[in-house]
Amino acid sequence: MRVLVIGSGGREHALLIGLSKDPSVTELHAGPGNAGTSSVATNHPVDLASSDAVVSLAQSVAADLVVIGPEVPLVLGVADALRDAGFATFGPSAAAAQIEGSKAFAKDVMAAAGVRTAHAEVVDNPAKLDAALDRFGPTWVVKDDGLAAGKGVVVTTDRAVARDHAAECLESGHPVLLESFLDGPEVSLFSLVDGTTVVPLLPAQDHKRVGDNDSGPNTGGMGAYTPLPWLPDEVTRQIVDEVVTPVAAELAARGTPFSGLLYAGLAIGADGPAVVEFNCRFGDPETQAVLALLKSPLGQALNATATGTLDQLPPLEWEQGAAVTVVVAAENYPGKPRTGDVITGADGAGVLHAGTARNADGQVVSSGGRVLAVVGTGSDLAEARAQAYERISTVKLPGSHFRTDIGKAALDGRITL
Known part of the structure; x- marks a missing residue:
C-alpha cells in the first residue's frame, strides 16, 4: 500500500512513523512534509490548500491511500476532490469538517444530538x-x-x-x-469514525497554555500525555456512547457522514463530560503521544476508515505504560516566532519534527512556532516523563522554550474527578 500524508507538522511526522511500522505499507510520501519526515518518506512540495495540486500529487505517486493531517485542506474540500478522483482518503468531506470549521455549526449538531456542551x-x-x-x-x-x-x-x-x-x-x-465556562479537567478523545461506526483511541490530555502551571496565553498545544491515570474506563465509554456516537449519527442523518478522525475535546465536570470543542482531524501534540503506544497496524486502521470497512477492523491493541510529548517552541511563540535558527540534536530517538526545514547548507533550521515534539515512553507516567525530558536535553535551538510540567499534575495526583 502506497500512502501519501498531507501536512508538514509534528502530527504528520508521527503518522508517517506509525505508518512505516505497518508491514502492509510499502511506500510513504509526504506533501510537503518537513526536515524530519524525509527520513521516513519522500517529501514533495505541494500547496496543501489546493485541491488540484493535492490530487495531482496523489496521481503522480499512485497513492493507494491519502491521509490528510491538517484542518485547513479538509475544510476547503480537498478530501472531496481526492474521493472524486478515485482515491481512498482518510479525512472528512468539507461539509462534515464544519464540525471544526464552524463552531456555530458544531453547537447546532450537538443540540440536535442531545450532547452536553456549554x-x-x-x-x-x-x-x-x-x-x-x-x-x-x-x-x-x-x-x-x-x-x-x-x-x-x-x-x-x-x-x-x-x-x-x-x-x-x-x-x-x-x-x-x-x-459559559466549563469546569473540570480536560480530555482529548480521538475516534476513528466511518459513518456511524466509532473506534476510540486512548484518551489524552493537552497542555494549551504556553507556560508552566498553565500560565500565559493559549497556544496550539505545548505537550500531552496518555493514558490518563485519573480517568476511569467507564468515563471513556460514556464519552463514546453519549458524545461521539450521537454526533456521528447526527452528521450521518444530515447526509454529511463523517469519515476520518473525530476529535472530541471535553471537560469532565461534576455532571459528567461536556464538549468544549470538536476537531475534524488528529490533534497535535496528542497524536505524537497516542500513536507512540499503538501496537495495531496504523495503515490498516486508516485504510479501513477510508474505505468504509471500519466495522471489520480487529480491536485495536496498545502497548502497556504511558507516553509523554513535550513541544519545543521557537523564541517569541505564540507570538511571531523567530525562525531560521540552526537546530542540533533533532535526529535523536523520539524527536519529531514540526516547524523545521533545511537551509542552503543542508542544516536543519526552525521554520515555525512549534518546532519539535519530543516523545518519551515508559512503564508508567513517571518513566515516560523522565525519558521525554532526558531526550529534550540533547536538543539545542537558540531562544527556544518548553514546558517542564507536562503530565506532572496527573503524576502528583492533583487531577481528580
Missing part, C-alpha cells in the same frame, strides 16, 4: 458585543468562529481582555462565539 451565543455585530458579554462571566470564553489553529480561544476572568479578543475577531470579519 451555553453559547454567536455575536456577528460589534454593536451587540457589550450586551452579550454582560450575559456571561465571571469567566469569559471567547472563540473565533472560524479556524484559528488552536489559538483563537481566550479564557479569562478579565472582561476587558475578553472584549478585546472578541472585537479583534469581529474586525477581521469573523463572528465570535461566547460560551
Whole structure:
C-alpha cells in the first residue's frame, strides 16, 4: 500500500512513523512534509490548500491511500476532490469538517444530538458585543468562529481582555462565539469514525497554555500525555456512547457522514463530560503521544476508515505504560516566532519534527512556532516523563522554550474527578 500524508507538522511526522511500522505499507510520501519526515518518506512540495495540486500529487505517486493531517485542506474540500478522483482518503468531506470549521455549526449538531456542551451565543455585530458579554462571566470564553489553529480561544476572568479578543475577531470579519465556562479537567478523545461506526483511541490530555502551571496565553498545544491515570474506563465509554456516537449519527442523518478522525475535546465536570470543542482531524501534540503506544497496524486502521470497512477492523491493541510529548517552541511563540535558527540534536530517538526545514547548507533550521515534539515512553507516567525530558536535553535551538510540567499534575495526583 502506497500512502501519501498531507501536512508538514509534528502530527504528520508521527503518522508517517506509525505508518512505516505497518508491514502492509510499502511506500510513504509526504506533501510537503518537513526536515524530519524525509527520513521516513519522500517529501514533495505541494500547496496543501489546493485541491488540484493535492490530487495531482496523489496521481503522480499512485497513492493507494491519502491521509490528510491538517484542518485547513479538509475544510476547503480537498478530501472531496481526492474521493472524486478515485482515491481512498482518510479525512472528512468539507461539509462534515464544519464540525471544526464552524463552531456555530458544531453547537447546532450537538443540540440536535442531545450532547452536553456549554451555553453559547454567536455575536456577528460589534454593536451587540457589550450586551452579550454582560450575559456571561465571571469567566469569559471567547472563540473565533472560524479556524484559528488552536489559538483563537481566550479564557479569562478579565472582561476587558475578553472584549478585546472578541472585537479583534469581529474586525477581521469573523463572528465570535461566547460560551459559559466549563469546569473540570480536560480530555482529548480521538475516534476513528466511518459513518456511524466509532473506534476510540486512548484518551489524552493537552497542555494549551504556553507556560508552566498553565500560565500565559493559549497556544496550539505545548505537550500531552496518555493514558490518563485519573480517568476511569467507564468515563471513556460514556464519552463514546453519549458524545461521539450521537454526533456521528447526527452528521450521518444530515447526509454529511463523517469519515476520518473525530476529535472530541471535553471537560469532565461534576455532571459528567461536556464538549468544549470538536476537531475534524488528529490533534497535535496528542497524536505524537497516542500513536507512540499503538501496537495495531496504523495503515490498516486508516485504510479501513477510508474505505468504509471500519466495522471489520480487529480491536485495536496498545502497548502497556504511558507516553509523554513535550513541544519545543521557537523564541517569541505564540507570538511571531523567530525562525531560521540552526537546530542540533533533532535526529535523536523520539524527536519529531514540526516547524523545521533545511537551509542552503543542508542544516536543519526552525521554520515555525512549534518546532519539535519530543516523545518519551515508559512503564508508567513517571518513566515516560523522565525519558521525554532526558531526550529534550540533547536538543539545542537558540531562544527556544518548553514546558517542564507536562503530565506532572496527573503524576502528583492533583487531577481528580
